[in-house]
Amino acid sequence: MIKKGKRRKIAWGITGSGEKLVETVEIMEKMKEKYKKEFDVRVFVSKAGDQVLKYYNLSNTLETIFDKTWTEINANAPFLAGQIQLGSFEFLLLAPATSNTVAKISLRIADTLLTNAAIMGQKTSTPIYIMPTDFREGTVTTKLPNGRDLDLKITRADAEHVEKLAGMENTFVFEYPDDIPIIFKKYSV
Template identity: 40%
Template sequence: MVKIAWGITGCGDKIEEIVDMIVELKNEYEDLDVDIYYSKSAEMVLNWYKLMGKLKDTFYNIRKEVNSNAPFLPGMLQTGKYDLFLVAPVTANSVAKIAHGVADTLITNSVAQGAKAMVPTYIYPPDNKKEEIETILPGGKTLKLYIRDTDVENVNILKKMQSITILENVDDIRDVLLKHIKGD
């Protein structure tokens, strides 16, 4: 059994792809146990994209952030309840906080505390390269975004942190989860 804590922040870019992929993996692999922890901003985004129902239909343990310690994900990461911590997608704001040691939300505090216990943490920030990207809004419209230098610099800081692996795209998320599920 692979036990995963999945943290979701208020990032909408690739959220539909990520939810669909993790639901697919959960349905395909009985050995995959996923608990979901989402930020207050993520609740708005999940509802905006009409994904909350899909999560509730598929996963048993779904918890909303109350504060930086509640629900008590940081402690559960440190005491070995989870094999890994996946944060996907993550906002540029949360990346900046993690990069600079700010642990004032459930997700940023959980990354900090999990890292202290050397819990493998995989983070997918869509704002990871200096480029123009297209994100899909609810309803299918596209929106062009221009990734800022400071966002890329913060991602580069995370790449140097112990126990944190930056994932470049949604396929990397699938690869990492399959590696853990299959024990490779």
Template identity: 45%
Template sequence: MVNESIAWEITGAEDKIEAGKEIMKEIKRNYPIEFDVFASKAGVQVLKMYELLEEVEDSFGELSVEVNANVPFLAGLLHKERYGGRIIAPAASNTVAKIANCIGDILLTNSALQALKAYRPVYVMPVGLEAGESTTTLPDGTKIKIRVRKEDAAQAAKLREIDGITVLEGPEGIEDEDEILELVGGRWRSHPSIWR
């Protein structure tokens, strides 16, 4: 088993935030993986709204919160090989579209694009993969139906075509043991440039 540091990045996506948090806690509990957590400003708002901020900080330590596209200097840490990889989970449709179209104007999209330049793998769990209806849970437990627009699904499909990005199908995309082992140990060592 490898011992790597992972940058877990939280966007303003509400859908699957609870499940995403549980998967990260499971990985940390079962594998020798260190996490540093980065959040967009909207990500912090969502964590507060769902009353998850304290739990995330208790489990992973203090969050590094976006000030601008380069602060904290996540891109530099990726270039200096501080992180073996990064997981954006869950990824809001806005974040997915920006990465898919190479727009690095916020911390999480800028660092994703910089990670790809440095041959660092990027794992993204979009909230809208397929056009149609989805059910999400509000902070009070109420379930509502939301529409995943075809335009958002098209951006997620475009993301799949980018070399160095692995699109996770959802929390279940990394739930079983083999997939977790591949995520934390296998794929990240498969690119020879990463481990020169």
């Protein structure tokens, strides 16, 4: 039972994707503010995510908005998987998630901080919410850090990994940053 006034922890993982990153950070800032009495949002950034945050000039923004931000050293440092295993988090949110991260989780490869945490969450019934950047087969247009557009082809293989994730226990995939408030509302008391 949750004690009145006790804030529950949310783990937010950021992988190395620039696609939907700006929008995701903006929405997470709103969620932090709206649910500040209920949730303690802790940010875990992959090594590639750290690079991409710098490209988009979001590193300082993230550290200013969120008090607790860690960057991956290896698959077990910081020790997110262990905290997930012990039930320390209400849920794990991976947004945005690269096709590499999605494929690794679907293939059960736990060799990064965030894939390790996600797979451990699946094993211990912690809800895992994943926003794949390569959601469905076809061409998408993304914004580069300089504002230019770039067309990317999402392959059938990428889409199949998303479909596989969607069928996994305790794992929920969603397509847009605008879906994040629905997740928070679901866990709000």
